[in-house]
Amino acid sequence: MHEMGIAMQIIEIAVASIPEAMKPVSVEKIHVNVGKLSAVIPDNLKFCFEVASKDTDVAGAELCIREIPVVAECNDCQFNWTLNGPAFQCQSCQSGNIRILSGQELDIVSIEIEEQENRLKNEE
Numbered sequence: 001m002h003e004m005g006i007a008m009q010i011i012e013i014a015v016a017s018i019p020e021a022m023k024p025v026s027v028e029k030i031h032v033n034v035g036k037l038s039a040v041i042p043d044n045l046k047f048c049f050e051v052a053s054k055d056t057d058v059a060g061a062e063l064c065i066r067e068i069p070v071v072a073e074c075n076d077c078q079f080n081w082t083l084n085g086p087a088f089q090c091q092s093c094q095s096g097n098i099r100i101l102s103g104q105e106l107d108i109v110s111i112e113i114e115e116q117e118n119r120l121k122n123e124e
Contacts, residue, residue: 003040006106007048007063014111015057026114027061035068035105042067070103 014030030049034040042065049063070083074090075097083103089096 003044004048006040007045007052010108011053011056011058013108017111018057027058027111028114029062029064029112031064031109033066033068033105033107033109035103036070037103038106040106068102068105071101072098073101074098
């Protein structure tokens with residue numbers, strides 16, 4: 001299951017992105033975009049993230065996954081469409097000269113941390 005390796009890299013990147021001056025800090029959410037062609041199963045990634053994040057600086061954080069659809073464009077007529085299955089030709093002009101615009105992403109979009117005020121109130 002390659003999702004475990006991906007989850008571990010997400011954790012590593014998230015932990016490295018927290019400035020030392022802010023630590024210790026509670027990471028609440030990590031937002032990622034996962035393209036439908038990325039060969040990542042979102043539920044498996046969430047499970048692996050939960051397991052791998054225990055005892056790290058992001059333990060308890062929610063992994064929020066936004067699935068990105070596969071969008072193609074015809075290089076001949078510039079028609080765009082969302083793919084729901086294999087595509088070998090343009091839906092508009094039937095040209096075979098198409099390219100994939102989205103659906104291969106695997107990106108960390110943002111990391112939400114607990115506000116400083118809330119953390120100070122919780123420590124009191």
